[in-house]
Each structure stands twice: as structure tokens, then as C-alpha cells.
Amino acid sequence: NAGVMQNPRHLVRRRGQEARLRCSPMKGHSHVYWYRQLPEEGLKFMVYLQKENIIDESGMPKERFSAEFPKEGPSILRIQQVVRGDSAAYFCASSPLRDRIYNEQFFGPGTRLTVL
Amino acid sequence: QKEVEQNSGPLSVPEGAIASLNCTYSDRGSQSFFWYRQYSGKSPELIMFIYSNGDKEDGRFTAQLNKASQYVSLLIRDSQPSDSATYLCAVNSGFQKLVFGTGTRLLVSP
Numbered sequence: 001n002a003g004v005m006q007n008p009r010h011l012v013r014r015r016g017q018e019a020r021l022r023c024s025p026m027k028g029h030s031h032v033y034w035y036r037q038l039p040e041e042g043l044k045f046m047v048y049l050q051k052e053n054i055i056d057e058s059g060m061p062k063e064r065f066s067a068e069f070p071k072e073g074p075s076i077l078r079i080q081q082v083v084r085g086d087s088a089a090y091f092c093a094s095s096p097l098r099d100r101i102y103n104e105q106f107f108g109p110g111t112r113l114t115v116l
Numbered sequence: 117q118k119e120v121e122q123n124s125g126p127l128s129v130p131e132g133a134i135a136s137l138n139c140t141y142s143d144r145g146s147q148s149f150f151w152y153r154q155y156s157g158k159s160p161e162l163i164m165f166i167y168s169n170g171d172k173e174d175g176r177f178t179a180q181l182n183k184a185s186q187y188v189s190l191l192i193r194d195s196q197p198s199d200s201a202t203y204l205c206a207v208n209s210g211f212q213k214l215v216f217g218t219g220t221r222l223l224v225s226p
């Protein structure tokens with residue numbers, strides 16, 4: 001039973017380049033969440049998606065960041081024109097969402113982004 | 117005031133002892149509560165969740181919830197060195213996103 005899959009596990013980009021992070025949820029899960037963990041800080045919610053829909057993007061920076069979860073394929077978090085402050089671990093989580101309260105989220109291994 | 121507060125630690129306990137980890141939250145409307153374990157350089161691993169006031173036990177782990185006091189705790193019995201990690205408390209207020217505390221670092225010495 002495969003868990004949440006993320007790739008790449010490590011990504012190095014130079015300032016100004018684009019970073020594209022991918023997440024495939026657990027089998028049977030249709031809800032995806034992205035979180036960011038800055039060094040020595042807690043996990044911060046970024047965005048919540050269902051297939052073809054962004055449900056809540058209240059934690060996403062207004063510029064340069066976007067996310068999608070297409071009908072086919074993985075969810076993608078895209079960061080344009082990366083800056084050093086984007087260096088962090090980006091985690092994807094998925095849930096079966098039995099209802100809005102009982103919502104256990106399972107995390108993938110993360111993508112560690114380093115911006116040079 | 118932070119939404120979810122945890123003592124950063126480290127909390128040091130000897131092997132075989134009970135480790136007690138605490139968390140308070142500010143949103144009185146919060147409805148579900150989660151404990152994750154995170155080893156250094158790894159991703160969070162869900163170890164317990166609790167939705168109702170009282171205690172919930174799973175093996176060596178017990179989660180305790182007191183909604184009136186806005187307090188949730190995690191007890192680890194018979195602590196092992198392999199339990200040494202950062203424990204993250206997370207709260208769901210019903211809008212699906214989890215709000216995390218900054219975590220408590222637990223050190224279990226042999």
C-alpha cells in the first residue's frame with residue numbers, strides 16, 4: 001500500500017529559476033495539502049486541493065507560487081523566480097476526508113528545496 | 117498569541133519512564149487534534165488523533181483532550197531511545213488545514 005509520494009526529494013535551483021514539486025496522494029485519497037517547513041520553524045499550511053479544484057489557498061504567498069491538482073496526474077506546486085527565502089522543506093499530505101472533522105492527513109517524504 | 121503552543125524542550129527522560137508532552141490551542145472551535153512524530157530530516161508521521169474529550173490509548177501512547185481548558189497532551193509510556201524525536205501537535209478547526217505547533221523535542225536516554 002504505497003504512501004504519499006513526492007518528487008524530487010531534493011531540488012537545487014539558482015535564484016530566478018522555477019521549481020516544480022510533485023505529489024501523488026495515497027491510493028483512495030482525493031484531497032491534497034501542501035505545507036512548508038522553514039529551517040527551525042514549524043509546519044505552515046499553504047494550500048488545499050481536490051481534483052481540479054483549489055479549495056483553500058490562504059497560506060500561499062500571493063506572488064510566484066501556484067498549485068494545481070489535475071484530473072490526471074500528480075498535484076504540482078510551482079514556484080516561479082525562486083529566491084533564497086524559498087529554501088525549505090515542502091511537504092505534501094493527503095487524506096480520505098471522511099468528513100470535515102475526521103480528517104487524518106498523511107505526509108509524504110517531502111522535497112527539500114535549496115536556492116543558491 | 118500563537119494558535120498552537122508547545123514547549124520547545126528538549127524534554128529529557130530516562131529509558132522506561134513516562135514522557136508527557138503538552139499542547140494548548142487558542143481556537144475554541146477546534147474539533148480534531150493530532151500528534152505527529154518527526155525525526156530529524158524526515159517527514160511528520162501521524163501517531164495519534166483524538167476528537168472527543170477524555171483519553172484515547174494506542175499501545176504505549178495515550179492522547180488526552182480537555183476542550184474546556186483548550187489543552188491536549190500525549191503520554192508515552194515505557195519510553196525508548198527510538199522515541200527521541202520532535203513531537204508536533206496539530207489542530208483542525210474544521211476548515212481542513214492543520215495548524216501546527218513548533219514541536220517539542222524529546223530525548224530519551226538509555
